Amino acid sequence: MNEIKWELAIQVNLIGVTIGSLLAIEKYFPKYKSGDKAFIINLSSVAGVAPADFCPVYTATKHAVIGLTRSYGLNKHLLEQGIYVMALCPSSTDSAMVDYMRHVQRYKDLYDDAYAKFSSYFQKATTIGKAAIKAMTDGDSGSAWFIKDEEIYKINFPTLEQLIGIQLQ
Ligand SMILES: NC(=O)c1ccc[n+]([C@@H]2O[C@H](COP(=O)([O-])OP(=O)(O)OC[C@H]3O[C@@H](n4cnc5c(N)ncnc54)[C@H](O)[C@@H]3O)[C@@H](O)[C@H]2O)c1
Numbered sequence: 001m002n003e004i005k006w007e008l009a010i011q012v013n014l015i016g017v018t019i020g021s022l023l024a025i026e027k028y029f030p031k032y033k034s035g036d037k038a039f040i041i042n043l044s045s046v047a048g049v050a051p052a053d054f055c056p057v058y059t060a061t062k063h064a065v066i067g068l069t070r071s072y073g074l075n076k077h078l079l080e081q082g083i084y085v086m087a088l089c090p091s092s093t094d095s096a097m098v099d100y101m102r103h104v105q106r107y108k109d110l111y112d113d114a115y116a117k118f119s120s121y122f123q124k125a126t127t128i129g130k131a132a133i134k135a136m137t138d139g140d141s142g143s144a145w146f147i148k149d150e151e152i153y154k155i156n157f158p159t160l161e162q163l164i165g166i167q168l169q
């Protein structure tokens, strides 16, 4: 998260995740996948689902990660290659990134309001690992998962067909 060096945030959060997905789908899995299934787990955020006034660029990249995940998660890719693509959407989580922003003054100034409003609690990073296992066990490709402690659930989004009113056969 870096709203000051925002081009860098887009490079890392969106272009980095896109390159990772393309490398996995086009190069890595075709060569190394041995079983029926392979998984790509992308890190989005609660800010990938709802807007956050203190970090619009971060929020845009995390929304984009949801779009990338849901699109590569559609049946076409699943059926062709057996690749399941999921996104995790954690709420605030204790990590090096948060710690850095909490202590570095130029970021602290920018995020002060957000800390006052949201940061009374940070979940443990190990919770995200548990959620990843739950997502893979559930096995719904294209799904995005809200994570806040024990509260871990699939987020509902409309499909393109539902939005534009196409009747599926
Ligand atoms: N901490 C939170 O509250 C929170 C909540 C929701 C989502 N997320 C997301 O979770 C993911 C992990 O973040 P985190 O909170 O664990 O922070 P973190 O600082 O522990 O992890 C970020 C990792 O990204 C790596 N990284 C940074 N720039 C890189 C680059 N240019 N190339 C390769 N690697 C690079 C860092 O080395 C570090 O290992 C991020 O995508 C973050 O947006 C975090």
Ligand SMILES: CCCCC/C=C\C=C\[C@H](O)C/C=C\C/C=C\CCCC(=O)O
Pocket (backbone or CB within 6 Å): 001, 044, 045, 046, 047, 052, 090, 091, 092, 093, 097, 098, 101, 111, 114, 115, 118, 119, 148
């Ligand atoms: C919590 C605000 C301080 C900044 C935290 C730093 C990074 C967090 C990045 C995450 O991707 C989360 C993004 C936005 C968080 C917004 C609201 C958190 C809601 C807190 C809650 O679970 O009640």
